[in-house]
Amino acid sequence: MLMYFVLTAMGFILFAICIVGLIWSIRSGQMDDLESPAVRMLHDDTIPPPSK
Amino acid sequence: MSEPSTLPPDTIQFNDRIVRNFLIMTLVWGIVGLLVGVILALQLAGMGSSWDLGLGFLNQEWLGFGRLRPLHTNAVIFAFTGNAIFGGVYYSIQRLLKARLAFGKLVDFQFWSWNLIIVAAAITLPLGITTGKEYAELEWPIDIAIAVSWISFGAILFGTIYKRRERHLYVAIWFFIATWVGITMLHVVNSMEVPASMWKSYSLYSGVRDALVQWWYGHNAVAFFLTTPILGLMYYYLPKAAGRPVYSYRLSILHFWALVFIYIWAGPHHLLHTALPEWAQTLGVTFSIVLWMPSWAGMLNGLLTLRGAWDKVRSSPVLKFLVVSVTFYGMSTFEGPMMSLRNINALSHNTDWTIGHVHSGALGWVGFMCFGMTYWLIPTMYKTKLWSEKMANSHFWMATIGIVLYAITMWITGIMQGSMWFEFTDEGTLRYQDWMAMYTEGHIPFFYMVRMFGGLLYLTGAILALINIVQTMRNSNGLVEDSIQATPLIKDTCYATAYNEEMKDAETPREKFWAVHALVERWPFLLILLTTLALLFGGIIEIVPTMIQSTQVAVPNGIKPWTPLEMAGRDVYIREGCVNCHTQMVRTLRPETERYGPHTRPEEGVYDHPFLWGSKRTGPDLAREALIKSSTHGGNLWHWRHMYDPQLTSEGSVMPNYAHLYDTYMDEGDMDSLARKLTIWRDVLATPYDDCDVETVTREYDEQATLLVAELEGAMGDIVDVSVPENAKRTEIVALLAYLNKLGSHLKENGDTK
Numbered sequence: 001m002l003m004y005f006v007l008t009a010m011g012f013i014l015f016a017i018c019i020v021g022l023i024w025s026i027r028s029g030q031m032d033d034l035e036s037p038a039v040r041m042l043h044d045d046t047i048p049p050p051s052k
Numbered sequence: 053m054s055e056p057s058t059l060p061p062d063t064i065q066f067n068d069r070i071v072r073n074f075l076i077m078t079l080v081w082g083i084v085g086l087l088v089g090v091i092l093a094l095q096l097a098g099m100g101s102s103w104d105l106g107l108g109f110l111n112q113e114w115l116g117f118g119r120l121r122p123l124h125t126n127a128v129i130f131a132f133t134g135n136a137i138f139g140g141v142y143y144s145i146q147r148l149l150k151a152r153l154a155f156g157k158l159v160d161f162q163f164w165s166w167n168l169i170i171v172a173a174a175i176t177l178p179l180g181i182t183t184g185k186e187y188a189e190l191e192w193p194i195d196i197a198i199a200v201s202w203i204s205f206g207a208i209l210f211g212t213i214y215k216r217r218e219r220h221l222y223v224a225i226w227f228f229i230a231t232w233v234g235i236t237m238l239h240v241v242n243s244m245e246v247p248a249s250m251w252k253s254y255s256l257y258s259g260v261r262d263a264l265v266q267w268w269y270g271h272n273a274v275a276f277f278l279t280t281p282i283l284g285l286m287y288y289y290l291p292k293a294a295g296r297p298v299y300s301y302r303l304s305i306l307h308f309w310a311l312v313f314i315y316i317w318a319g320p321h322h323l324l325h326t327a328l329p330e331w332a333q334t335l336g337v338t339f340s341i342v343l344w345m346p347s348w349a350g351m352l353n354g355l356l357t358l359r360g361a362w363d364k365v366r367s368s369p370v371l372k373f374l375v376v377s378v379t380f381y382g383m384s385t386f387e388g389p390m391m392s393l394r395n396i397n398a399l400s401h402n403t404d405w406t407i408g409h410v411h412s413g414a415l416g417w418v419g420f421m422c423f424g425m426t427y428w429l430i431p432t433m434y435k436t437k438l439w440s441e442k443m444a445n446s447h448f449w450m451a452t453i454g455i456v457l458y459a460i461t462m463w464i465t466g467i468m469q470g471s472m473w474f475e476f477t478d479e480g481t482l483r484y485q486d487w488m489a490m491y492t493e494g495h496i497p498f499f500y501m502v503r504m505f506g507g508l509l510y511l512t513g514a515i516l517a518l519i520n521i522v523q524t525m526r527n528s529n530g531l532v533e534d535s536i537q538a539t540p541l542i543k544d545t546c547y548a549t550a551y552n553e554e555m556k557d558a559e560t561p562r563e564k565f566w567a568v569h570a571l572v573e574r575w576p577f578l579l580i581l582l583t584t585l586a587l588l589f590g591g592i593i594e595i596v597p598t599m600i601q602s603t604q605v606a607v608p609n610g611i612k613p614w615t616p617l618e619m620a621g622r623d624v625y626i627r628e629g630c631v632n633c634h635t636q637m638v639r640t641l642r643p644e645t646e647r648y649g650p651h652t653r654p655e656e657g658v659y660d661h662p663f664l665w666g667s668k669r670t671g672p673d674l675a676r677e678a679l680i681k682s683s684t685h686g687g688n689l690w691h692w693r694h695m696y697d698p699q700l701t702s703e704g705s706v707m708p709n710y711a712h713l714y715d716t717y718m719d720e721g722d723m724d725s726l727a728r729k730l731t732i733w734r735d736v737l738a739t740p741y742d743d744c745d746v747e748t749v750t751r752e753y754d755e756q757a758t759l760l761v762a763e764l765e766g767a768m769g770d771i772v773d774v775s776v777p778e779n780a781k782r783t784e785i786v787a788l789l790a791y792l793n794k795l796g797s798h799l800k801e802n803g804d805t806k
Binding site for chain 2: 006010013014017025038039042
């Protein structure tokens with residue numbers, strides 16, 4: 001029986017990590033702009049290699 | 053974190069060499085894993101047993117199905133997919149975070165350690181060195197190495213996040229973080245094993261508990277190794293390759309959070325109709341159904357990214373691969389919840405349907421993503437074009453036809469197996485009493501050949517991919533590592549300043565607490581590190597009592613610990629991987645109790661470290677073997693001939709022969725280690741043994757073995773096709789027979805055989 005509790009506890013711990021992660025992401029502004037990141041990732045802005 | 057910086061930008065050069073290395077290993081291990089898969093498919097179609105191509109030499113003990121199957125699964129999951137994940141993650145996070153990978157030396161270490169682990173797997177598994185737990189077969193020293201390599205991966209990931217020059221964490225990164233956290237937890241919990249020697253350990257848990265942990269692991273490994281990282285890759289490489297942003301970024305965030313919250317609870321759907329309590333089963337089913345929604349949201353998000361750009365798909369092999377991959381994601385995430393419905397599961401469980409399902413996931417979803425990604429990455433990094441688009445297109449079609457053939461044949465054979473197992477005649481008896489009759493009447497070998505052909509196509513495609521990629525690299529001007537310019541974030545560059553800042557006005561303990569809290573919150577990686585530590589600590593605290601608790605398990609009526617001989621036989625069973633073809637779990641369904649005997653009860657497994665329930669019935673269930681092949685039904689003589697050559701008793705059987713067990717003897721050294729094993733079982737696993745010294749163990753071993761051999765010789769009469777060798781009592785086969793005689797024998801003594 002104890003094993004169910006252990007695994008359920010593990011589930012809840014993971015759950016807790018997720019909650020903390022979620023709260024952090026909201027509070028730190030990760031969710032403020034949900035439009036531009038999708039576009040920005042398309043541009044790497046790499047420096048062109050020096051032409052030989 | 054704070055305002056955009058006014059500091060001057062500096063130049064950052066990416067580490068792309070390591071990405072290349074991982075991608076090459078992806079293809080190499082992919083080919084190895086697929087090749088082994090094709091060999092296994094041939095074996096199941098009858099090669100080497102009922103027919104052979106003059107390939108009798110392949111009939112080696114280390115090439116037996118039971119030993120090779122874990123090599124196939126490990127190679128495909130941890131070697132092929134693992135390398136692809138690392139390569140794909142390391143490329144994308146550098147760009148997304150605008151930072152070079154942290155800890156350059158560690159990155160190399162991570163590459164080498166991971167690939168050496170796989171080499172170790174490729175050596176130990178065919179040698180029969182295995183824990184016997186599916187998808188976690190590697191023995192304890194390798195498990196430790198995996199942990200070290202995995203922690204390095206975490207350090208690199210979080211280190212790079214820490215030095216990032218881009219505040220926002222793109223959704224892919226969230227998926228990667230979840231991958232790391234999830235796998236860390238799973239690996240630690242499921243690998244709790246007690247070493248008995250350098251290359252042999254026993255699971256700390258037994259029976260139903262071990263089953264529960266194992267499938268909690270198995271299910272979530274699918275979540276955190278074959279789903280979240282691949283979704284992360286999807287959200288990066290699909291927009292990149294299509295040159296357009298993901299359909300809905302909001303939806304992708306929602307997809308992420310929904311998945312990580314729900315996935316972990318669905319594990320018990322692997323154990324429906326078993327000795328697992330009903331409520332746990334219901335929980336598993338419910339969450340599986342709920343999972344369907346976010347999964348499909350993700351699939352649609354991926355496919356809709358290409359809206360208005362389908363013309364690109366037609367001309368780009370990369371996009372073709374990615375589109376089929378996402379489609380298979382949708383297919384598998386629909387099929388999975390469906391298979392977890394109780395009545396469908398009753399039919400599909402232990403059949404080929406499950407095998408088809410995992411291949412749709414692993415070859416369809418994961419495989420296509422990895423290939424598509426590689427075809428995009430290598431030319432991009434080498435600043436050139438793919439060597440041959442035509443070849444890539446051929447690969448695409450081969451792989452697509454291959455996986456479709458695979459999935460369809462497995463649906464057919466799976467449903468056929470399930471229904472034949474369950475079919476009753478009008479008189480109320482099982483229609484198919486004889487196992488091999490189902491193979492012939494269902495034309496299963498034919499479908500297995502088609503499946504093998506599908507796999508062969510997929511493998512050929514992968515070989516083309518390797519050629520194409522190597523040629524692309526050779527025809528380029530070499531790898532050019534990208535550089536970018538980025539300004540550092542003004543942020544909590546140093547803990548001390550941040551600490552002072554937060555603590556400045558904190559006076560009361562309460563304020564101090566919140567100050568520390570705010571501090572922790574400023575660093576995502578610190579936060580995740582702390583929570584993971586808390587989690588591991590909590591896990592250990594909870595597991596130790598379980599371990600001690602096993603001393604108090606009420607020993608059920610008639611269930612006795614393994615005798616030395618049975619223990620040796622059980623080790624042979626684990627080593628040979630019989631668990632890959634045989635279950636030991638009679639479900640609570642009438643056709644099963646009719647066929648095998650009383651259903652398995654939770655308490656039966658108290659001495660089963662690890663549990664050997666299995667998940668696939670290529671052969672019949674063995675949990676009641678003592679009742680089925682009792683002395684009136686052939687008994688040991690039957691086993692004796694069958695194990696030597698299954699064709700002698702069961703024509704057309706695809707079971708490998710185990711002739712090598714007939715001339716492998718237990719010598720004094722083996723007796724020594726057997727005594728040591730029993731001591732460990734007594735002292736650590738709380739098994740009630742009295743004397744575990746070598747003399748007692750040897751004496752008991754020989755006594756029981758001598759009786760068994762005498763019975764065998766008595767039964768032999770004039771059947772002499774497999775003779776009994778000198779000193780037969782010390783052969784491994786006798787130990788294995790003793791183990792088979794034990795399975796379900798407690799029911800005989802209790803008299804409740806029906």
